Amino acid sequence: MQTLTKNTLDSLEQGKINMSKEPTPAQIASERIYATMGVSDSEYDLICTILGRKPNYTEIGVFSVMWSEHCAYKNSKPLLKRFPTTGERVLMGPGEGAGIVDIGDGQAVCFKIESHNHPSAVEPYQGAATGVGGIIRDIFSMGARPIATLNSLRFGKLTDERVRYLFEHVVSGIAGYGNCIGIPTVGGEVMFDSSYEGNPLVNAMCVGLIDHEDIQRGVASGVGNPVYYVGPATGRDGIHGATFASEELTEESEAKRSAVQVGDPFMEKLVMEACLELIQSGIVIGIQDMGAAGLTCSSAEMASKAGNGLELNLNEVPQREQGMTPYEMMLSESQERMLFVIEEHNEPIAMEIFERWGVICRKVGRVTDDGRLRLVYGSEVVADMPVRGLVDECPVYEKPSQVxxxxxxxxxxxxxxxxxxxxxxxxxxxxxxxxxxxxxxxxxxxYDSMVRASTSVAPGSDAAVVLVRGTRKALAMTTDCNGRFTYLDPYMGGRIAVAEAARNVVCSGAEPLAITDNLNFGNPEKPENFWQMEQSVDGMAEACRHFDTPVIGGNVSLYNENAKDAIYPTPVVGMVGLVHDTDHITxxxxxxxxxxxxxxxxxxxxxxxxxxxxxxxxxxxxxxxxxxxxxxxxxxxxxxxxxxxxxxxxxxxxxxxxxxxxxxxxxxxxxxxxxxxxxxxxxxxxxxxxxxxxxxxxxxxxxxxxxxxxxxxxxxxxxxxxxxxxxxxxxxxxxxxxxxxxxxxxxxxxxxxxxxxxxxx
Amino acid sequence: MKVAVLVFPGSNCDFDCVHAVEETMTDGAVERVWHTTEDLTGYDLIIVPGGFSYGDYLRSGAIARFAPVMNAVAKAAEAGVYVLGICNGFQILTEAGLLPGVLRRNTGMKFRCHSSMLRVARPDTAFTSEYKQDELINIPIAHGEGNYYCDDETLAKLQANGQIVFTYDDNPNGSLNDIAGIVNEKGNVLGMMPHPERAVSDLLGSSDGVRMFTSIMKAWRERHANVN
CATH class of the missing domain: 3.90.650.10 (PurM-like C-terminal domain)
Structure with a gap:
């Protein structure tokens, strides 16, 4: 386990890895370095209690991303509980990469929406492209074959030059990624309002098809089982992306372009095909994509779901640059990477698949029984944290709300x-x-809206319709939210968002099944913004109950503010409906x-x-x-x-x-x-x-x-x-x-x- | 009739081609064939599908032409086997020198995906015999680099030999002389930017692509009958 890669050895020898330059635990405390990572004083104290000591630089970095709104939902959790999440057809609700709904005949539809608002505001092409890449990984990590993507976009007024730049490059980014990976972009919506100036919304939704028996979970089960890293080498891109996404955009945000990841759709195509083949082989115990907070989040969550621990040997993590520190490796959001667990004896099967697809696959760790996330680098343990503390013990805030x-x-x-x-x-x-x-x-x-040769209703009608090959069924899909309505009355606007999505699906000839939601709001610490969230969620939840379309997953994006104010509250609803017979397509x-x-x-x-x-x-x-x-x-x-x-x-x-x-x-x-x-x-x-x-x-x-x-x-x-x-x-x-x-x-x-x-x- | 659909890393229309063959060619037994394969003996039709082979890095088709399977494609083409390159497949065939000319960036500099009307300029090829002269057919396009170009001499040759098989009714990408698809001199290798495999059912918006596949089947049967 303690073998050093040549890369690392060279770097250590040449003094390129200089962890001694990192602030010491004492400095982190006295200089309140944690605050620059978005960790509050009380949260820092709690982390010290959990560890029984002061965290070092790597540890506070890992905690800060795990406890960001993006990963921990610390400001929105109490609201999310108000959504109905179960139903007769729901096979998988919120909590995994994506929700899954039964469509009969042993098949199911898997879908989720996710935002990439802040990255797209500073680097529109890559921000939007990696948003698409990320949501596609969420779908295939469940074992589903992605069959379509949609996107819900909001921009300022098109008469503004900067808005036109953002619009042009966000659309190019979505096209660049989706077209290359070969998943049709079939629908969505674009709205323009000065409220979104400086803080565009880029929400991407992916829909996949899966057979019931192929459904995967992101669990690290079986003490002693090896953990594998799949995909391109880790670089320094996207470090602290999740934290970046959990704060307001300011003039300095432009300087955080390095927090925006760079996408490679060709690589993702290979990783996707290889992973789907791996899943089909039946040997996978747990698999999860490395999305927000990269290696940190995927490893901690997989261990948490199994109630186990995980030891990662960072020397084995493929690295794109020399001299990367454990902090950088754990927080990198380099794209197109996955983590999976299999039994050791199945390693040759996995390796054959990844070799054939030309994708890097490396054993980087092992499932342990002590409930700790332990990171080894060089020959020392550089971080040692309880998984529960990382995943479950982030404080949840009941924010004050005001009309x-x-x-x-x-x-x-x-x-x-x-x-x-x-x-x-x-x-x-x-x-x-x-x-x-x-x-x-x-x-x-x-957008290539027709690849996979299954698109029956392409963009431009009420909802897109994609055929389910080998059956007479089809899936209708749409995204909806009128931000002006949710601004004027978040409760009624929330209702309308769900109702309109369902109406679009019905107009296409489908029975509404379930929704995924992307809650785009301003800074929740402002009571007026929190009130908007609360009201919207209540309106949506009530409509979902009434229409029997549960919420099977989604995403929360807060701190969407520009120089003037918060954006219009924009809880985007992504809905999928079932067309029982292609004759019904309208x-x-x-x-x-x-x-x-x-x-x-x-x-x-x-x-x-x-x-x-x-x-x-x-x-x-x-x-x-x-x-x-x-x-x-x-x-x-x-x-x-x-x-x-x-x-x-x-x-x-x-x-x-x-x-x-x-x-x-x-x-x-x-x-x-x-x-x-x-x-x-x-x-x-x-x-x-x-x-x-x-x-x-x-x-x-x-x-x-x-x-x-x-x-x-x-x-x-x-x-x-x-x-x-x-x-x-x-x-x-x-x-x-x-x-x-x-x-x-x-x-x-x-x-x-x-x-x-x-x-x- | 044995059909090979080539798969390069980054191909993404391979399954669509497989399904189109299965749905339209009653005599067709179709297989996806990996890019490392060095021998294509026994196949009667080789489809080079669309997608972004090797990410289209460097230039569309520029890396794929070096894949081991391409030597086998050249050999098969030489032997008279039908070769159909669609979209990225067309780009690969031009890069490999199996068809003349190049595909440049669309004049609008943007990727374009929509239905397009093609005029059948040569209904007397193995790929188009089920169409009528100058018939307008609805076959969708989806490409960023579909702007066909060749030098004057090559164009004169293409025209003289009747190698221009399809032209756009409403040129979407700036292609020279509205060229959408061409054949080689022998007539057994066809490259086209539009996607016939996406036009095989009214539920997909058009079934005009079906007759391309049935034309090939007919040609193969006739050839087969003659041999026997």
């Missing part, structure tokens, strides 16, 4: 006080040209002239947080639309049944931009016009067209099916209105008998498609 002043003030805001917009044609074109609503083709055309575009257009749901005067309010009136204020859970569930169940009965030609949920935009999008996607006449009693024309009232869906159905659809809706108490006919080359909408919108379909399409490319030129 923000803006929220109270907004109650009195009357969102109907705006002067009526009479040129609604012009308003529609303006809203269609708003980057949040406009076509994202500029983005997704850069898209948003109108299909055929003569088809009847039907609107489900009620339109109310709800402009708070709407795209119209921002684009036309320049504000985000008031209360967001109200989402009623029973109404929403009835709507979804009814539409899904209608789709499954083969009565629906197209389905599109009414969201940003309201009814006018929903009809325009169905017309643009279908390449055909429509003539529509809506009655909205008591509503002004502009409000009727652009209100973002919830629980509404626009369907098109064949003339023969129309009666049956209307009848089914009436029976199920879903408000239903026959509003027009598909056909022609114009988008024409009358409201309450008055002509409101009349625009050529190709003109609407041009405005909608050109908006982002024009801004990016």
């Amino acid at each position: 923000p002043a803006y929220y109270t003030k907004n109650e009195a805001v009357d969102t109907n006080r705006y002067e009526e917009v009479t040129d609604v044609n012009d308003a529609l074109l303006k809203v269609l040209a708003s980057p949040t609503v406009a076509s994202k083709e500029w983005v997704y055309r850069q 898209t948003q575009g109108f299909k055929q002239a003569g088809d009847v257009v039907i609107l489900l749901g009620d339109t109310k005067a709800e402009l708070g947080g709407s795209e119209f309010q921002l684009v036309i009136h320049g504000v985000t204020e008031g209360r967001p639309p109200v989402l009623e859970l029973d109404t929403e569930l009835r709507l979804q169940k009814t539409v899904l049944k209608l789709i499954q009965d083969g009565l629906v030609k197209s389905a599109h949920d009414v969201s940003e931009g309201g009814l006018a935009v929903a009809i325009a999008e169905s017309a643009i996607s279908g390449g055909i016009g429509a003539e529509v006449e809506v009655s909205a009693e008591g509503l002004r024309t502009d409000v009727a067209l652009f209100s973002e009232s919830q629980s509404r869906i626009v369907l098109s159905v064949s003339p023969e099916a129309a009666d049956a659809v209307v009848e089914a809706c009436t029976q199920n108490e879903v408000p239903v209105q026959r509003i027009g006919v598909v056909g022609g080359d114009r988008i024409s909408i009358q409201v309450n008998g008055q002509q409101a919108i009349d625009v050529a379909q190709h003109e609407a399409e041009r405005v909608w498609k050109d908006a982002i490319p024009c801004l990016m030129q």
Whole structure:
């Protein structure tokens, strides 16, 4: 165990490894060096108690990342407990790399979302690329074959040069990684609002398929079993990435570019194929990826889950640079690395696989029975810490929460006080040209959305649909969150985020299964921010219970702040649904002239947080639309049944931009016009067209099916209105008998498609 | 009919090609063949699939051409075995000198993935006999380096010999003369940037790629019948 690699010996001889330059335990205490790693005074004292002495530099480094928000959820744990996490179909809930849900026939779907916000703010290409790489590893470390990725992005306004730079390079980074590794990027969302200026959000979701018997866990079981390191050598990149992610971005953040990792998708492709083959061989006892906090987190967590200890021989860790210290090796977030445990006698099987794929695999340690994480370097023990202390004993904080002043003030805001917009044609074109609503083709055309030859509905519809080969089933997937709604009312916004995701999945012909969530918030130490978190989580949890779509995993990203303020609270929901038969796959575009257009749901005067309010009136204020859970569930169940009965030609949920935009999008996607006449009693024309009232869906159905659809809706108490006919080359909408919108379909399409490319030129 | 789908480190359309063959070529028995293989005797069709072989580091296809299996591909091509290079496979075949020209960065400098309409310029090859002259077919593209280029002399030769098999209806990448796919002089090696293996079912948006695979099968049967 104590053999030194030549590299290390050389370095030691040449004096390149100089751990004596590191602060001593006494200096760490007296100079409060721990504070620069994000460890508080009381946490430091607790660490001393746990160790029974002062930690050395390596140890305090290891503790600081294990006790960061990113790894320990110390500020969010009490809130996360409020989520429903179990259900009939849930095979694996939160706690492992990713959650898993049964889809029948011995198969299951495995998915998770994760953020890479801070890295992307300072190094957009690599930040976004490694975000994709990290979430893919989470999926294949469970034994699942990744079949699709999605991403949920938020940026400031595209008129800002820095924002355009971030947007351009984040998209390139996602494309660069996903395209090369050969996993299709099938969907997601992009929204633009000045709230995200300086602190963009980059959340990546990966979906995998797995047979039940292949499900893996990250456990280091079996005392004496060897532990193996897989993947490229460890470098100095990404040191303290998890800590970096758990503090506010400041002007100095730019100087922390070194905390951003560098990705190599080609390497990850090899590691992925080799690991999936290793798992298929049936010899794996435990496997986990080295994500946040690298070797530290993966080794401590694997030991913790088995209730064991782990001894790592750092001399054996492959190193990219000379003279790396134990501190650097433990905290490096070099990418594309995995850790696994097998029985010693199976080593030749593993080695054959990794050799064939040309991937480094090295025995670096052993499972022990003493519950300690012990690090050996040179010939000495350089760190010795109890696993429980690292993983389970981080203090959990119940943060104070306070209703923000803006929220109270907004109650009195009357969102109907705006002067009526009479040129609604012009308003529609303006809203269609708003980057949040406009076509994202500029983005997704850069993504290979079709590799694996299973993508049935590519980006651009309500949800993406990926076929499950060898069956008639498919998976619908989407990400959703309207940050303006969650800002104006985090509770209602949380509900809406879940409901809209489910509605998108239903509109694609799928039954909603479960969600993964990415809670993007500001600094939780500010009581107003913590209140936003609390309220959002409650709203989401309630909706998840109501729709029976449990939370099977996710990620928390706090300290998202720019120079001005916290970002809008943005709890992104990633949802997967099951299409029971490929015949049910439905898209948003109108299909055929003569088809009847039907609107489900009620339109109310709800402009708070709407795209119209921002684009036309320049504000985000008031209360967001109200989402009623029973109404929403009835709507979804009814539409899904209608789709499954083969009565629906197209389905599109009414969201940003309201009814006018929903009809325009169905017309643009279908390449055909429509003539529509809506009655909205008591509503002004502009409000009727652009209100973002919830629980509404626009369907098109064949003339023969129309009666049956209307009848089914009436029976199920879903408000239903026959509003027009598909056909022609114009988008024409009358409201309450008055002509409101009349625009050529190709003109609407041009405005909608050109908006982002024009801004990016 | 025995079909080999080559697998280089970084290939990522190998399984898609395997599935396409299984679903469209009733006589096809298909195998994934590792890049270290030195002998391809016995295969009737060799598919060089898309992906990022060796990460496309250095230049697309530049490292893959040195893989041991490429000598075997050259030998097979010489012997008249059908070789189909798709996307990265096309890039590898040009790097290996089995097809003329090069694939440069797309003119927009960005990766592009979307459906694309191809015009069938030569329906009289082993790969395209099931298509009609000038038929427009929907075959998706997904590449960052698909901008076909060759010198004037080579272009004149390609034209004179009728080696330009597919052209883009709406050139997405700046390819010379809208070239999307070419064959070698003998007509048994075809390289194309678009992905026929992704267009084998209406559920995927197009089934226009099916006839490419059935064309090859037909050609093989005819050749087989003649030999017997």
